[in-house]
Amino acid sequence: MKAFLTRSAAWAGVLCLFALAAWFTAGAAALFAVLAVGLAAWLVFHLYHVALLIQWMRHPRPERIPEGLGSWQQIFSALYRQARQQSMNQKKLSNVLERFINAGEAMPDGVVVLDEHDRIEWLNPMAVEHFALDRKGDVGNQIANLVRQPGFHRYLTEQNYSQPLILRQSQPTERVLSVQLVPFDSTRKLILSRDITQLERVQTVHRDFVANVSHELRTPLTVIGGFVETLVDMESPSPEVLRQFLPLMMEQARRMQSLVEDLLTLSRLENGGGTQTDRVDMDELLRVLLVEAQGLSQGRHEVVLEQQSDRWLWGSVNELHSAFGNLVSNAIRYTPAGGAVTLRWQFDGNRAVFSVTDSGIGIAREHLPRLTERFYRVDRGRSRNSGGTGLGLAIVKHVLARHHARLEVSSELEKGSTFSVSFPRERVAEPDAVTP
Incomplete structure (x- = not known):
């Protein structure tokens, strides 16, 4: 500003000097002529630069600032610096805003921005899905008109946002959401949604697991406790009473021991590290399984081994023995006397398959998807009478997962079942192979 005034004063001084010189040489007419021409030139000069400034202001881009003369050069230079700085600031703000938007887009949780009237201003893809x-x-629409659940409407109107709302949906899929509103300025709010369906399922499984373990242990403990209490009340139990009570107490104790051992095995499988890569001698393992099946059957069934391959497996012999043994013992327990149980080992060039086929009671189709759940029983009374703990197929599932194998079940009521375990080609070993 000071430079502009200085230059203007200098220009006025020069004009006055020329006017005075013209007055001394040519009289008063020359004085007014010089002043008129000088003022007109000064006015045209400034009007021209004002026109350039107005034209630039219609499209104010730093690279299009006009070139000026005199004081206007300084003015345009200052404008250029200011416009360039403003452009850089806008670019930085745009980059920051873009990063925030990209972060919101990538969030695994749903985010909805609401205005003061609970209208949607912005939402990310996960909120669209939720x-x-x-x-x-x-x-631009009100969220209450789009999410038509009474619990959500109450949550909006009560304005008690300290705790999240648990929202259960059935359409288009079953889903459990944790929804929380967060005011972030005087007028706007955020809706944060998180899918906790899997967490709810895990918690349900844990609750059911504790309840089932308690239920399974209660019966043998009650039986043993009742017998002990009876014996304590008797002054001198007779040998006949002891012979009656002790086998029953031993049976219940073994039942609890089997349950605890299965629980420990299941816990070890769930929390253990990688699977061993030992070479498993399938010839020996199949012979052991056959002997165990015959011992468990005690001659009540026809037990047959069909070994159609000499291939071995890479894995843990103890874990595979436990998994195969559970399948074999289930087949024996659920096949009535006089039935047949067939153990089969095959290899078709792409996969190796161990299967157990029985002619037992069979399993209804609706029960097949849940067979490997812990403590899931098709017939609770029959399962307990057969001595099962309800954890055998859960152990099988975890062992097979550690060996990248797959369990397939086919069954028909009163006609029997086939449990097949398929191992991928990379798990199959030659009998004389070297450990990788």
């Missing part, structure tokens, strides 16, 4: 919204069409 609330079945239209990302373009629903912007």
